[in-house]
Amino acid sequence: MTSGIRFDAVSVAYGDHTVLDRLDLTVEPGEVMALLGPSGSGKTTALRAVAGFVRPASGRVFIGDRDVTALPPHKRGIGMVVQQYALFPHLRVEDNVAFGLKARKAPKGEIPGRVAEALEMTGMGAYAKRYPRELSGGQQQRVAIARALAIRPDVLLLDEPLSALDAQLRSGMLAELARLHRELPDVSILYVTHDQVEALTLADRIAVMDRARLRDCGTPQELYRRPRTEFTASFVGNANLLPVVVGEDGVSLDGIALDVPVADAVPGAGATLCVRPHLVGLGDGPNALRGRIAEVQWRGSTHRLYVDVGSGQRMKADVRELKETPALGDEVTLHFAREDAVLLAAGVNDG
Numbered sequence: 506m507t508s509g510i511r512f513d514a515v516s517v518a519y520g521d522h523t524v525l526d527r528l529d530l531t532v533e534p535g536e537v538m539a540l541l542g543p544s545g546s547g548k549t550t551a552l553r554a555v556a557g558f559v560r561p562a563s564g565r566v567f568i569g570d571r572d573v574t575a576l577p578p579h580k581r582g583i584g585m586v587v588q589q590y591a592l593f594p595h596l597r598v599e600d601n602v603a604f605g606l607k608a609r610k611a612p613k614g615e616i617p618g619r620v621a622e623a624l625e626m627t628g629m630g631a632y633a634k635r636y637p638r639e640l641s642g643g644q645q646q647r648v649a650i651a652r653a654l655a656i657r658p659d660v661l662l663l664d665e666p667l668s669a670l671d672a673q674l675r676s677g678m679l680a681e682l683a684r685l686h687r688e689l690p691d692v693s694i695l696y697v698t699h700d701q702v703e704a705l706t707l708a709d710r711i712a713v714m715d716r717a718r719l720r721d722c723g724t725p726q727e728l729y730r731r732p733r734t735e736f737t738a739s740f741v742g743n744a745n746l747l748p749v750v751v752g753e754d755g756v757s758l759d760g761i762a763l764d765v766p767v768a769d770a771v772p773g774a775g776a777t778l779c780v781r782p783h784l785v786g787l788g789d790g791p792n793a794l795r796g797r798i799a800e801v802q803w804r805g806s807t808h809r810l811y812v813d814v815g816s817g818q819r820m821k822a823d824v825r826e827l828k829e830t831p832a833l834g835d836e837v838t839l840h841f842a843r844e845d846a847v848l849l850a851a852g853v854n855d856g
Contacts, residue, residue, distance in 0.1 A: 510532040515527070525547040535692065537710075539704035546717070548714045552662050557578035584656055598634070602652045602655050603616050619655050626685065662694075668699075713728065721734055751771065751772050758794070761815075764791060776848050778846060782822055784841055794812075794839050795837070796814035797812065808827050809821060
């Protein structure tokens with residue numbers, strides 16, 4: 506069986522409440538697809554539809570070229586990792602990893618070798634005889650991943666697998682997951698997260714979910730540098746989103762003319778200007794906007810400045826190596842380059 510996942514107009518409802526609305530999405534063989542969105546956006550429901558834990562009200566789910574919509578979970582050829590590890594506390598690490606193989610009635614002679622292979626792949630070979638209670642959170646998550654990999658799945662489902670870990674462990678596990686992906690280039694991975702850093706770091710493409718629907722899909726670079734909607738701009742990275750007016754002569758903010766790409770904006774229509782905070786400079790330059798400091802946050806390598814630049818508009822700028830931190834109320838000038846701005850047409854989020 507080939508890997509890859511395809512959602513064909515998949516909808517899931519609980520009573521009258523639709524939790525996934527006509528999802529069309531393809532995960533290519535060997536691709537890492539992140540489902541990114543806030544709680545209640547439908548991302549975990551989509552993953553559970555692939556796993557076989559929920560039955561679509563309409564539409565079809567395919568793994569490779571097989572329609573698996575009506576198949577039970579154990580016949581789908583998937584491995585799954587959830588955020589709370591779900592290890593059996595009374596079983597040693599090696600027995601936890603062997604559980605899925607035994608449930609699928611793998612030949613007994615193959616099981617020890619496949620368990621050892623999965624544990625070595627996740628860096629847990631030296632812990633085979635330990636119980637889960639003797640492991641750290643990060644180690645337990647590695648065992649959960651080893652258990653999913655031991656069955657040699659065509660598809661690996663990861664449901665917020667790092668959310669229970671602290672920041673340092675999460676960073677290390679992201680690197681480990683990236684390494685595993687390189688070592689398993691034929692396995693398709695569907696990765697559910699609400700953490701934009703995880704999605705940007707690990708995914709080949711990101712599907713942005715909101716209110717039960719797919720809102721956007723593209724590579725991390727595409728969605729970050731050229732978002733298509735305000736929701737994508739605000740959820741994939743951090744963004745300044747400023748309402749502007751599109752006129753016959755160009756774009757303006759509170760009467761100040763700006764030199765930004767107009768793209769398909771319609772003169773007379775409202776639009777939103779998107780500029781990432783790290784692309785906003787302090788001092789004179791192109792597209793200069795004057796304002797007053799409303800807040801200053803020190804973030805180690807940068808200061809984030811919050812500047813009131815117009816009638817109720819606040820702009821964020823991430824500035825490095827400030828010799829002198831401006832005080833609240835100080836008047837400053839911010840600027841940004843034309844090529845760093847994206848104009849989002851009004852109404853795009855409604856689709």
